[in-house]
Amino acid sequence: MKNQITSALSDFFFEYETPRQVLVRNRRVGVVCRLIQLGVLVYIIGWVFIYEKGYQSTDTAVSSVFTKMKGVGYTNVSGRETVWDVADYVFPSQGDSSFVVMTNYIITEGQKMGKCPELEGKHNCISHDDCVGGSYKRTGHGQMTGVCVNTTKTCEVLAWCPVEDDHTVPSPPLLMSAENYTLFIKNSITFPLFDVTRSNLVEEVNKDYLSKCLYHPEDAPLCPIFKLGDIVKLSGFSFENLAQEGGAIGIVIDWTCNLDFHVKHCKPEYNFHGLYGNPTDADASASMGYNFRYAKHYMEDKVPKRTLLKVFGIRFDIIVKSLARKFDIIPTLTAIGSGVGIFGVATVVCDLVLLYLLPKREFYKNMKFKYTDTHIQQDSESYDLDSSTYYTLEANSRQAQDKSNDPDAEAGSTEAEK
Structure with a gap:
């Protein structure tokens, strides 16, 4: 018994088993085998290593974005001259990565709480029976009092009076000067896995450069100062059409970095995309543009009043897209190991050809x-x-x-x- 155990252990530790191999001299099978192996080799080198960078590990960035608008607008509506600055036309004013620049508006001044007829088309009536007191209409301006106003043939409502009339949108846009406003973007990112921190104010962007530059995709691709008209144009929109009833633009800051090279080569690229709201798009006609209402409250003769603005504007969403890569031995070995395993496909295919397709398959078996x-x-x-x-x-x-x-x-x- 002891000798058997000793012999078994000796065989286990000091013997090596190898699969039996048969060398087959057959041109067709040999060509098939080499073509499959060549295809696998091209896939491993071309796709896995060169295109997909399978020898590198990846990380995405933690990002922050700050914005600052500059520019002054001027309007003259019914002889009333108004100058608009950043505090008037940017919403919100904190410099967020998502904000709206007003390009057109409908203003209703001197509104106060009271009873007045509803706007024509909102809730028409023939008699008082058509106006149910205490009820609301989703598209209306207030609570119905149960009275049908004969002069307008609309229901009387308790609301901010006079009610807003937004049937006619000013054309051309009142703030076409917004085309010349400038936007400054400051973006900082960190790749935690590689302990790399970068800013879009890269080495070439200094104080003197910032005082003179304006973004251009070819002449000044690293300048973080953008003219709104250029942003809209690069996104494929017409500024006048977009400013008429509003829309949305996406500004994408792309950080795709290969950290196998010096970190100074990690630089941002800017891309611009129209997200929705193009007035020339027939598919968007059911809900065209972008707008919201904004009210300024004040007191006049101890009576609370407000000025209501229906703001049409361009919404800018700044989106940071990031991907950093760096050589790592673990994914490299994993890619090589999986590639070696795929080479076994050639053996399986050739065995099938030998054993089932060739005329002398019984001999090979x-x-x-x-x-x-x-x-x-x-x-x-x-x-x-x-x-x-x-x-x-x-x-x-x-x-x-x-x-x-x-x-x-x-x-x-x-x-x-x-």
């Missing part, structure tokens, strides 16, 4: 596989032969039989060429 039956073991014991000797004799017998049955078969495993 006999060369590739050994067959053991119960009578073989009995015969080997009766002749007192060890198994290896008997298998050799059996294999030679099978080969001789195959050759006698197949006059075209050549010696060894070489397929006869015609």
Whole structure:
């Protein structure tokens, strides 16, 4: 028993087993095998390593964005001159990454709480029965009092009076001067995995450069100061059409960095996209543009009043897109290991061709596989032969039989060429 255990342990630690290989000289199978291996090699080198950068680890950035608008607008409506500055036309005014610049508006001044007729088309009526007191209409301006006003043929409401009339949007836009406003963007990012921090105010962008530059995709691609008209144009929109009833523009700051090179080469790229609200788009006609209402409250003769503005504007959303890559041995070894495993596809395909598609598939089966039956073991014991000797004799017998049955078969495993 002890000798058996010792022998088993010795065999386990000091012996090595290798799969049996059969060399097949066949042009068609050889070409198929090499083509498959070539395809796998191209996939590993071209796609995994070069295109997908499979030898690098990746990280996305933690980002912050600050904005600052500059510019002055002027309007003259019904002889009333008004100058608009940043505090008037930017909402909100905190410099967020998402904000609205007013380009057009409808103003209703001197509103106070009271009873007045509803706007025509909001809730028309013929008699008082058409106006249910205490009820509301979703598109109305206030609570109905139950009275039908004969002069307007609309229901009377308790609301801020006079009610806003927004049927006619000013054209051309009142604040076309917004085209010349400038936007300054300050963006900072950090790639935590690689401990890298960058700002869009890169090495080339200093104080003197900022005082003179204005973004241009070719002449000044790193300048963080943008003219609104240029942003809208680069997004594919017409500024006048967009300013008429508002819309939305996405400003994408793209940080795609290869940190295998010096960090100074990690620089932002700016892209501009129209998100929605193009008035020329027929699909958007059901809900066109972008607008909201804004009220300024004040007291006049101890009566609370307000000035209501329906603001049409361009909404700017600043989106930071980031991806950093750097060499890492773990994904490199993983990519190589998976590639080596894929090489096994060539062996599987070639085996299928050999064993099932070629005319002499039975010959290749006999060369590739050994067959053991119960009578073989009995015969080997009766002749007192060890198994290896008997298998050799059996294999030679099978080969001789195959050759006698197949006059075209050549010696060894070489397929006869015609």
